[in-house]
Amino acid sequence: MTCGLSVNKFGISFGDTQILKDISFDVQAGEIVTLLGPSGCGKSTILRSIAGLERDHEGEIVINDQCVSSKSTYLNIDKRKSGYIFQDYALFPHLNVEENIGFALFKLPKAQKQARVLELLEQFDIVRHKKKQIHELSGGQQQRVAIARVIAYNPSVLLLDEPFSNLDTFLRKKTKMWLKKIIKELRLSAILVTHDQKEALSISDKIGIIHNKEIVQFGTPEEIFNHPKNLYVANFLGDVSKVPTCLLEKLNVTTSEKQIAIIRINDTHVTEEKNNMPLTILDVSYCGDYYEVLLCSDSDDQNTLLVRMQGTSTLKIGATLYLDVLPDKIMLIDK
Amino acid sequence: MFGVALMTITIGFTTAYITTMYKFTFSGFFHYALILPFAIPTYIVAFIYAGMFDMTGSVTTFILDLFGKKISEIEFYDIMSIEGAIIVMSLVLYPYVYLITKTYLKAESASVIDAAKTMGLSSWQIFYKVVLPISRPAIVAGAILAVMEAVSDFGVVDYYGVSTFVTGIFRTWFGMGSVEDASKLAAMLMTFIFLLIFLERFQRRNIKYKSSGKDFKPISKIELKGSKNALAIFICFLPFFFGFLLPFIQMCFWFSISYEEIIDEDFFTLINQTLFISVGSAVLITAIALLFVYNVRRRKNKTTDNIAQVAKLGYSIPGAVIAVGILTAFSYFDNAIIYFFETYFSFNPGLIVGGTVAAVIFGYAVRFMAIAINNYESGFSNIPTTYDDAAKTLQVGEKRTFKTIFAPLLKNATFAAFIMVFIEIIKELPLTMILRPFNFDTLAVRTYELTQQGQIVESSVPSMFIVFLGIMSVLLLAKNMSKD
Numbered sequence: 001m002t003c004g005l006s007v008n009k010f011g012i013s014f015g016d017t018q019i020l021k022d023i024s025f026d027v028q029a030g031e032i033v034t035l036l037g038p039s040g041c042g043k044s045t046i047l048r049s050i051a052g053l054e055r056d057h058e059g060e061i062v063i064n065d066q067c068v069s070s071k072s073t074y075l076n077i078d079k080r081k082s083g084y085i086f087q088d089y090a091l092f093p094h095l096n097v098e099e100n101i102g103f104a105l106f107k108l109p110k111a112q113k114q115a116r117v118l119e120l121l122e123q124f125d126i127v128r129h130k131k132k133q134i135h136e137l138s139g140g141q142q143q144r145v146a147i148a149r150v151i152a153y154n155p156s157v158l159l160l161d162e163p164f165s166n167l168d169t170f171l172r173k174k175t176k177m178w179l180k181k182i183i184k185e186l187r188l189s190a191i192l193v194t195h196d197q198k199e200a201l202s203i204s205d206k207i208g209i210i211h212n213k214e215i216v217q218f219g220t221p222e223e224i225f226n227h228p229k230n231l232y233v234a235n236f237l238g239d240v241s242k243v244p245t246c247l248l249e250k251l252n253v254t255t256s257e258k259q260i261a262i263i264r265i266n267d268t269h270v271t272e273e274k275n276n277m278p279l280t281i282l283d284v285s286y287c288g289d290y291y292e293v294l295l296c297s298d299s300d301d302q303n304t305l306l307v308r309m310q311g312t313s314t315l316k317i318g319a320t321l322y323l324d325v326l327p328d329k330i331m332l333i334d335k
Numbered sequence: 336m337f338g339v340a341l342m343t344i345t346i347g348f349t350t351a352y353i354t355t356m357y358k359f360t361f362s363g364f365f366h367y368a369l370i371l372p373f374a375i376p377t378y379i380v381a382f383i384y385a386g387m388f389d390m391t392g393s394v395t396t397f398i399l400d401l402f403g404k405k406i407s408e409i410e411f412y413d414i415m416s417i418e419g420a421i422i423v424m425s426l427v428l429y430p431y432v433y434l435i436t437k438t439y440l441k442a443e444s445a446s447v448i449d450a451a452k453t454m455g456l457s458s459w460q461i462f463y464k465v466v467l468p469i470s471r472p473a474i475v476a477g478a479i480l481a482v483m484e485a486v487s488d489f490g491v492v493d494y495y496g497v498s499t500f501v502t503g504i505f506r507t508w509f510g511m512g513s514v515e516d517a518s519k520l521a522a523m524l525m526t527f528i529f530l531l532i533f534l535e536r537f538q539r540r541n542i543k544y545k546s547s548g549k550d551f552k553p554i555s556k557i558e559l560k561g562s563k564n565a566l567a568i569f570i571c572f573l574p575f576f577f578g579f580l581l582p583f584i585q586m587c588f589w590f591s592i593s594y595e596e597i598i599d600e601d602f603f604t605l606i607n608q609t610l611f612i613s614v615g616s617a618v619l620i621t622a623i624a625l626l627f628v629y630n631v632r633r634r635k636n637k638t639t640d641n642i643a644q645v646a647k648l649g650y651s652i653p654g655a656v657i658a659v660g661i662l663t664a665f666s667y668f669d670n671a672i673i674y675f676f677e678t679y680f681s682f683n684p685g686l687i688v689g690g691t692v693a694a695v696i697f698g699y700a701v702r703f704m705a706i707a708i709n710n711y712e713s714g715f716s717n718i719p720t721t722y723d724d725a726a727k728t729l730q731v732g733e734k735r736t737f738k739t740i741f742a743p744l745l746k747n748a749t750f751a752a753f754i755m756v757f758i759e760i761i762k763e764l765p766l767t768m769i770l771r772p773f774n775f776d777t778l779a780v781r782t783y784e785l786t787q788q789g790q791i792v793e794s795s796v797p798s799m800f801i802v803f804l805g806i807m808s809v810l811l812l813a814k815n816m817s818k819d
Contacts, residue, residue: 048724051724051727051728052727052728053727053728077727077728077730078730082728083728084724084725084728086721086724086725087721088719088721090719090721090722090724092722092725092739092740092744093744094743095739103729103731103739104730104731106731149729150729153729153730
């Protein structure tokens with residue numbers, strides 16, 4: 001497999017403030033790598049540096065086996081073969097769909113340019129909107145135009161900055177599938193940055209979690225979700241709850257001083273069968289599809305556990321429920 | 336100064352409050368009509384009022400004839416006084432307070448007023464307990480702008496015989512021929528102006544306009560009926576009538592009886608000269624401002640940004656002070672050139688820059704660059720920076736990006752900048768008077784000269800052209816803004 005993009009020991013500072021350090025990852029052709037982290041952690045800065053919009057950084061960026069950016073090298077933006085999809089799409093409001101897509105094709109002869117634009121309009125299923133102004137399009141259509149405009153000049157690397165943040169939930173699911181298909185078909189090396197965990201898990205081949213200026217874990221979505229390296233990663237990817245000590249003792253699970261035992265909320269089962277671990281209900285919240293129930297053991301009311309239950313409306317604060325947990329669902333991770 | 340501040344606040348705030356909070360007959364009309372006094376230069380309104388209300392004025396004579404009295408038989412209050420100047424200036428300058436307060440009230444007060452209503456406060460209580468305190472920074476900022484205009488004025492105070500710094504500069508410069516004293520006066524005036532700028536900026540810090548984005552909530556206007564409706568119409572009609580309608584009607588009447596006498600071949604030369612210098616300067620100033628602001632945006636160049644910020648200060652400096660400064664600097668330059676040529680070539684090349692059209696244009700650029708820069712800054716701020724980045728990553732060069740992205744997107748800002756600079760230049764009086772070459776007149780200068788010769792009625796002809804161009808420009812600007 002060709003390595004489309006390689007980022008090695010990348011770091012960047014603005015003034016005296018270090019934003020990122022020691023960031024390394026590879027993206028193969030046809031692969032989607034997502035950089036996941038909270039807003040303001042510097043995810044977009046990595047994209048901007050790969051595109052050439054930020055110059056001064058540590059480490060090196062290699063596209064198609066050519067170093068495009070390092071301490072001593074800076075390959076101009078137009079030579080990098082990278083396409084950037086901005087969070088607001090950056091479509092030019094005074095140009096129509098056709099003109100936006102053809103914007104970067106000014107070097108081609110007119111007939112060739114028209115043919116290429118038509119090809120993209122058909123490929124992206126927006127041919128009937130070609131004469132429309134940008135404000136006449138829906139969010140999903142605008143995104144298609146933005147991607148078509150970038151694909152027009154055949155980049156090998158696609159940089160996507162929070163591409164779904166302007167779409168509603170339904171359109172988000174639909175567009176995600178479509179985008180994944182396009183990236184695979186065109187064998188692009190795609191990097192997507194987002195702060196949305198579900199989005200990252202569903203679209204990516206690999207995920208890099210950024211925390212405290214570094215990538216704390218890099219791997220496939222399944223690896224990261226099932227074997228989080230620390231509590232931050234575990235918490236970031238889904239709702240987890242600390243397992244009460246009494247439950248660990250009952251299940252014969254031992255932890256070292258540096259470790260903490262956690263369980264995903266969805267892996268807990270609460271029943272009324274009395275042979276399981278008894279816990280008292282501290283609070284009940286109705287959440288539509290399910291109830292969130294906060295429980296504690298009789299011996300230690302500070303050690304709480306959050307669980308989800310479906311279809312129960314008879315839950316009362318102070319009542320006792322019985323917890324059934326499979327020991328292999330308990331994750332022991334670094335504190 | 337205090338008189339103008341007090342009157343502009345009274346008129347500007349009252350009308351802004353009424354048109355923002357209440358719905359009444361013609362409220363839509365007054366929304367725009369109350370800005371119209373801006374279309375007539377202060378000095379023209381002053382000349383017209385003098386022609387109407389001084390001892391031999393048309394209105395005075397009409398009233399005396401009506402009651403069969405003579406001027407000596409009544410207690411006559413002369414408009415040609417400091418009080419008269421204050422009234423005239425306030426009638427023209429109140430839109431500063433009106434516009435700033437209205438914008439502020441519209442953006443800022445909806446939720447606060449609604450909250451006050453739900454607490455059961457009466458209209459009067461809402462006015463003095465809520466609206467007045469929260470509008471204070473906007474009112475003060477508007478009043479300071481009006482005062483700055485009043486302090487910089489030459490035409491009104493000169494004609495009404497009121498001594499100010501600006502008339503002092505003219506008297507010492509032209510009357511006594513003392514460049515040094517004129518410069519000292521200019522320096523003192525500048526200290527005062529900078530104090531006002533500082534105060535204005537300080538006040539504006541407290542004005543945080545909400546964006547008209549998704550959280551913008553319009554004020555729910557209260558509908559007025561009966562006597563309250565009539566009172567609102569009356570209050571809004573007064574400043575519109577005295578600030579625009581009355582002087583405009585009088586000017587039209589005087590124009591109709593004197594245009595044949597004034598409009599000759601020389602008058603067309605005068606119009607040509609005015610248009611030539613206004614259009615030429617406005618094009619030049621707009622182009623330079625675009626270069627400045629574009630450079631700041633693309634290169635994030637601090638030096639260019641600092642130059643642009645300093646250039647913006649020019650608008651706060653009175654025209655007379657700028658003219659004195661330029662003339663002093665240019666005369667040093669010319670003298671050095673003359674000295675050089677006389678020493679080495681025994682030849683006197685004469686004035687190179689001083690007393691030329693170039694000096695006038697330079698003066699306009701210093702004074703009005705801020706208007707064009709402000710327009711472009713606001714225009715650029717509406718273009719997301721991702722457009723710049725998108726063009727770069729789409730591998731499109733800078734020239735092409737400018738031609739295909741920025742130029743079309745800045746069309747309205749360019750038009751607005753050009754028109755606003757153009758109007759200001761057409762109206763400008765003291766700077767043109769000091770810097771113009773011999774025999775180079777503009778409509779504003781001719782208006783002033785005619786009034787100096789006591790030909791108030793005749794002065795309405797060049798005035799009419801200035802006002803006509805002003806109104807046309809305001810209309811074009813409004814049309815352009817509605818396209819946005």
